Amino acid sequence: MVSQRTGLLKYGFVGPALVVLIVLNIFPLLYNVVLSFTDAELVGGGARYVGGSNYSRVFSTAEFVEAIRTTAVFVAAAVSIELCLGFCLALALQRGFRGKSAILTVLLIPMMLSPAVMALFWHQILSGDYGILNHILAAVGLGQPEWLTAPGLKLISILMIDVWMWTPFMMLIALAGLNSIPQYIYEAAEIDRAGAWRIFRRITLPMCAPLLALAVLLRTTDALKQFDLVMAVTGPNDAATQTLSALLFQKVFGDGKTGLGSAYACVLLVIVIALASVFTRYIDFIQRKQGKTQQ
Amino acid sequence: MKFLRAIGICGACILVALVAGCGKPDADVGDAAAKSITIWWAQWAPAEGLQELGNEFEKETGIAVNVSQIPWDSYQTKVFMNFANKRTDFDIVVGDSQWIGVGATKGLYLELTDWLPTAVDMDAINERAWRYLCEYPSGSGKYFAAPCETDAIGFAYRKDWFEDPKEKAAFKAKYNRELAVPDTWDEFRDVAEFFHRPDQKRYGCAPLTGRAYDSLTMGFQQIMWTFGGSWGDPETYRADGYVNCEASVESLEFLKELLKFAPKGALNLRYSQTLEVFKNGTTAMVMDYFAFFPEAVDEMGDKAGFFIMPRKGDRRVVSLGGQGFSISAKVPPEQQELAKKFIAWFLQTDIQKKWITKPAGFTANKLILQSEEFRQATPYNEPFAESLEHLQDFWNVPQYSELLSVAQKYVGEALDDVKTPKEALDAIAKEHEKIFAEAGLLKEE
Numbered sequence: 001m002v003s004q005r006t007g008l009l010k011y012g013f014v015g016p017a018l019v020v021l022i023v024l025n026i027f028p029l030l031y032n033v034v035l036s037f038t039d040a041e042l043v044g045g046g047a048r049y050v051g052g053s054n055y056s057r058v059f060s061t062a063e064f065v066e067a068i069r070t071t072a073v074f075v076a077a078a079v080s081i082e083l084c085l086g087f088c089l090a091l092a093l094q095r096g097f098r099g100k101s102a103i104l105t106v107l108l109i110p111m112m113l114s115p116a117v118m119a120l121f122w123h124q125i126l127s128g129d130y131g132i133l134n135h136i137l138a139a140v141g142l143g144q145p146e147w148l149t150a151p152g153l154k155l156i157s158i159l160m161i162d163v164w165m166w167t168p169f170m171m172l173i174a175l176a177g178l179n180s181i182p183q184y185i186y187e188a189a190e191i192d193r194a195g196a197w198r199i200f201r202r203i204t205l206p207m208c209a210p211l212l213a214l215a216v217l218l219r220t221t222d223a224l225k226q227f228d229l230v231m232a233v234t235g236p237n238d239a240a241t242q243t244l245s246a247l248l249f250q251k252v253f254g255d256g257k258t259g260l261g262s263a264y265a266c267v268l269l270v271i272v273i274a275l276a277s278v279f280t281r282y283i284d285f286i287q288r289k290q291g292k293t294q295q
Numbered sequence: 296m297k298f299l300r301a302i303g304i305c306g307a308c309i310l311v312a313l314v315a316g317c318g319k320p321d322a323d324v325g326d327a328a329a330k331s332i333t334i335w336w337a338q339w340a341p342a343e344g345l346q347e348l349g350n351e352f353e354k355e356t357g358i359a360v361n362v363s364q365i366p367w368d369s370y371q372t373k374v375f376m377n378f379a380n381k382r383t384d385f386d387i388v389v390g391d392s393q394w395i396g397v398g399a400t401k402g403l404y405l406e407l408t409d410w411l412p413t414a415v416d417m418d419a420i421n422e423r424a425w426r427y428l429c430e431y432p433s434g435s436g437k438y439f440a441a442p443c444e445t446d447a448i449g450f451a452y453r454k455d456w457f458e459d460p461k462e463k464a465a466f467k468a469k470y471n472r473e474l475a476v477p478d479t480w481d482e483f484r485d486v487a488e489f490f491h492r493p494d495q496k497r498y499g500c501a502p503l504t505g506r507a508y509d510s511l512t513m514g515f516q517q518i519m520w521t522f523g524g525s526w527g528d529p530e531t532y533r534a535d536g537y538v539n540c541e542a543s544v545e546s547l548e549f550l551k552e553l554l555k556f557a558p559k560g561a562l563n564l565r566y567s568q569t570l571e572v573f574k575n576g577t578t579a580m581v582m583d584y585f586a587f588f589p590e591a592v593d594e595m596g597d598k599a600g601f602f603i604m605p606r607k608g609d610r611r612v613v614s615l616g617g618q619g620f621s622i623s624a625k626v627p628p629e630q631q632e633l634a635k636k637f638i639a640w641f642l643q644t645d646i647q648k649k650w651i652t653k654p655a656g657f658t659a660n661k662l663i664l665q666s667e668e669f670r671q672a673t674p675y676n677e678p679f680a681e682s683l684e685h686l687q688d689f690w691n692v693p694q695y696s697e698l699l700s701v702a703q704k705y706v707g708e709a710l711d712d713v714k715t716p717k718e719a720l721d722a723i724a725k726e727h728e729k730i731f732a733e734a735g736l737l738k739e740e
Contacts, residue, residue: 129577235368235505239708254371
């Protein structure tokens with residue numbers, strides 16, 4: 001009797017989460033796939049089945065190729081800069097020193113703030129005419145670029161904001177990785193008279209690699225969906241900064257083409273899943289390799 | 296056991312609360328809706344004036360009017376997302392002129408063709424306002440809106456700079472003519488060049504170049520029309536040979552040239568931002584809709600003057616602005632009747648006389664527009680009234696939003712030097728024809 005009740009209780013606990021998952025994740029996903037094969041529009045009229053024409057339109061337009069290129073450049077640059085800076089900061093903060101926790105707290109603040117709000121603040125900071133950054137540059141006798149409107153700088157400005165926001169995240173995970181390396185391994189290396197570079201290359205980096213790969217996976221999937229900074233800095237329809245998510249928004253909410261936008265969403269989802277599975281396989285590979293080494 | 300009972304009681308309480316929460320507000324809304332109408336409009340000065348008139352309407356009729364203001368950049372998105380619901384949150388939307396096609400053909404706007412002549416003196420209203428703001432298809436005599444705000448793009452200028460004797464003498468010495476409000480685009484270019492002194496934080500001009508929504512297109516198209524280009528043939532919907540003709544290319548090159556005399560950040564200036572560079576006292580001439588100009592007067596006082604869009608040769612064309620009242624087809628008939636009552640009341644000549652006293656309350660009433668009282672009421676009324684005779688609009692077909700985003704993107708790429716003006720306009724021609732062909736509008740010439 002008791003075990004029957006416990007069984008019901010289990011379902012009682014799991015049930016609500018399952019319902020939420022189905023209603024908020026699985027149903028919208030399936031509905032989006034269905035919509036991508038129709039000519040549904042944001043307003044008016046029903047949706048007619050149009051086969052794969054939305055997908056052929058997605059892959060035949062130049063703007064899709066440009067959006068892929070912009071997104072790839074953004075993701076590659078943002079994630080690698082954040083990884084390098086985050087890891088360097090973690091190395092600097094690994095050892096205990098006075099004021100370390102205060103510095104750590106300050107460094108984590110950007111990550112905790114809303115991207116949309118931060119983008120609006122940065123919009124003021126980077127303004128060509130009255131932005132504080134250009135005032136500082138002018139004060140030290142440097143040029144005053146138009147960060148938000150110069151064609152070559154718009155994407156770089158968005159990149160700068162993203163790096164500022166998400167480097168702490170990389171640092172945090174790298175710090176966790178560094179702290180998880182047992183001290184005796186370093187001591188053994190010192191006894192063997194291994195140099196600092198050799199220790200870093202043979203011990204620190206490989207042992208941090210699984211966590212760093214996880215951080216790269218999380219940041220890559222997140223950066224692939226970059227939207228809020230683009231919206232706040234240039235808007236969704238600027239060719240120089242139009243990422244896949246911004247293009248998707250423009251198609252659905254600007255042009256009112258829900259069916260076509262759903263096709264873009266499916267393509268974006270496939271890209272994210274493909275990249276995520278590559279990374280997870282890589283993480284598995286590293287872990288298996290480390291397991292063998294330890295055996 | 297007690298634990299299970301506690302969970303059961305909590306679950307029942309949550310269920311009861313949810314059921315009660317779902318049911319009650321509807322009843323409240325029903326009561327309030329019977330005596331009130333909701334109007335959605337963009338966030339700007341005229342919407343404040345409309346709310347004030349709405350308060351007067353409530354005093355007279357007991358029907359409350361709530362004007363909801365939505366920021367310009369997200370206005371279109373919010374309205375159309377709301378139209379995607381079975382019932383809209385607004386009874387009246389003050390819709391942009393380009394929306395009329397989609398509103399009429401997708402069953403979003405209530406058709407007013409039979410009702411308007413019975414409630415409004417149609418002859419009293421400017422014909423262009425009917426044609427561009429209310430009628431679809433053009434010339435069909437079918438109406439889906441009534442005029443609310445009639446607007447046009449114009450220029451605000453630094454009157455004090457233009458009247459400064461030193462500036463006048465320097466201008467005459469350099470250009471061998473008097474410094475005056477520019478009447479032609481060539482004169483405009485010279486004046487912009489003359490006042491452009493970045494080392495003194497003074498700039499010549501600020502055209503509309505915003506990449507969000509429509510400001511770049513609205514700013515560019517009137518120069519294109521004035522130079523002799525066009526978006527396409529409204530009969531055949533052919534764009535090739537029109538939007539990329541020599542005159543159109545020349546007009547885009549001219550716009551790029553004007554940007555040499557613009558302040559920092561001028562490659563992406565939307566309506567509020569051109570106004571901002573005027574109010575901060577740095578720029579001699581800024582382009583914007585007249586409805587934004589009350590703020591310029593509030594901030595700059597007598598230093599601000601206003602003029603109509605310049606001409607080229609004998610051609611002067613101005614981008615239409617403004618919006619009409621459209622009644623949502625997705626509200627109950629009782630609400631639609633209340634909305635009609637308000638529109639009929641608003642368009643009475645006496646109420647229009649009050650409307651013009653509100654900041655940027657621009658009427659389409661011909662008698663009022665011609666009256667000396669209106670022209671002298673503000674420094675921008677005179678050029679606004681003149682502008683009405685030169686209005687023209689972007690495509691207002693149901694596919695306008697796709698056409699607009701293509702225009703915004705490629706004209707933007709030309710300004711960014713990613714494409715040459717010719718390449719950008721060729722790309723627009725190709726994309727626009729593709730959109731028209733998919734919509735079944737494109738005809739063989």
